Amino acid sequence: MKNLWLFIIAFPFCGFVWxxxxxxxxxxxxxxxxxxxxxxxxxxxPHAYIVVEVQEEGQTVAWEIEMGAPNVLSRNGWxxxxxxxxxxxxxxxxPMINGRKYGKLSSVERSDGRAVVQRDEGQEIEQASTxxxxxxxxxxxxxxxxxQGGFDGFFNTYLRxxxxxxxxxxxxxxxxxxxxxxxxxxxxTPAALVSTWIYLMEIDMxxxxxxxTFRSEWFDEERTIYMDGRSHPDASQTLVTGHSIGRWxxxxxxxxxxxxxxxxxxxxxxxxxxxQKHVVEKYRxxxxxxxxxxxxxxxxxEYLAEPLIHARDLNYSPHLEMFFGGCDPExxxxxxx
Numbered sequence: 001m002k003n004l005w006l007f008i009i010a011f012p013f014c015g016f017v018w019x020x021x022x023x024x025x026x027x028x029x030x031x032x033x034x035x036x037x038x039x040x041x042x043x044x045x046p047h048a049y050i051v052v053e054v055q056e057e058g059q060t061v062a063w064e065i066e067m068g069a070p071n072v073l074s075r076n077g078w079x080x081x082x083x084x085x086x087x088x089x090x091x092x093x094x095p096m097i098n099g100r101k102y103g104k105l106s107s108v109e110r111s112d113g114r115a116v117v118q119r120d121e122g123q124e125i126e127q128a129s130t131x132x133x134x135x136x137x138x139x140x141x142x143x144x145x146x147x148q149g150g151f152d153g154f155f156n157t158y159l160r161x162x163x164x165x166x167x168x169x170x171x172x173x174x175x176x177x178x179x180x181x182x183x184x185x186x187x188x189t190p191a192a193l194v195s196t197w198i199y200l201m202e203i204d205m206x207x208x209x210x211x212x213t214f215r216s217e218w219f220d221e222e223r224t225i226y227m228d229g230r231s232h233p234d235a236s237q238t239l240v241t242g243h244s245i246g247r248w249x250x251x252x253x254x255x256x257x258x259x260x261x262x263x264x265x266x267x268x269x270x271x272x273x274x275x276q277k278h279v280v281e282k283y284r285x286x287x288x289x290x291x292x293x294x295x296x297x298x299x300x301x302e303y304l305a306e307p308l309i310h311a312r313d314l315n316y317s318p319h320l321e322m323f324f325g326g327c328d329p330e331x332x333x334x335x336x337x
């Protein structure tokens with residue numbers, strides 16, 4: 001059995017790094033190479049895990065290897081039966097900076113060189129079209145690769161912070177119980193919109209005269225958009241997802257969300273949000289019905305020095321199935337120090 005190698009380079013084959021909690025604490029410029037025996041393969045939300053027993057300097061040690069969410073993995077050919085206890089594997093992973101035997105998966109294969117997962121790419125799927133916002137939607141995966149660290153990288157790039165926001169970010173420890181995700185607390189809009197490059201979003205228009213329902217695989221979020229002309233409630237009434245009201249401006253759906261609960265890290269980078277947070281989203285179907293042109297504006301003057309405005313296209317994806325698994329409280333806090 002081979003010993004541990006440490007490569008201080010970024011490998012081009014890294015295909016499994018999908019952030020759920022922050023990548024802070026991970027050395028994304030380094031890769032450890034491990035060969036050993038699988039002693040655990042957990043298939044639960046929000047992360048699958050492989051535990052690999054390896055030999056290091058004559059000692060047997062266990063490495064915990066964090067994978068992506070089962071919903072994402074399943075669309076890449078994985079299942080709960082892809083690995084079993086006793087399998088011999090060769091794993092590459094980005095290690096924790098603090099030296100803990102914990103890493104974020106980069107690649108995995110069986111020790112004899114066989115692939116763990118054989119993907120059947122099949123025929124290219126023709127882009128479908130629709131005449132409504134109703135259905136399942138996903139952004140182009142290429143967007144994800146524009147930002148080192150994915151979700152974290154997006155907000156680190158675009159958020160402009162007040163002094164209070166910067167101080168909160170600087171004092172945040174994502175590898176402690178201060179991280180809301182350690183207790184399965186999700187991140188409200190626009191998090192699900194940003195993560196559409198990985199997690200599917202469904203718009204349910206079946207009761208569109210009264211409500212429109214937005215669902216995301218991102219923490220199984222479900223959001224009700226009230227279309228009956230009501231206003232937001234008193235500011236003292238807050239919700240994790242905020243309170244959303246909608247209206248049509250010609251062919252554009254405009255969604256206004258306010259009344260958010262206080263949240264320690266809704267953008268995954270340690271910047272809080274509070275009662276002044278306000279999000280306005282716009283959705284318009286493309287002329288050919290294959291895409292939604294989506295735009296959102298995020299403002300929170302307590303923590304953000306200026307609004308964040310972002311636009312992207314969402315592709316109509318009726319061939320993809322939404323995956324809801326629920327957040328396992330034991331799994332979600334596994335990354336803690």
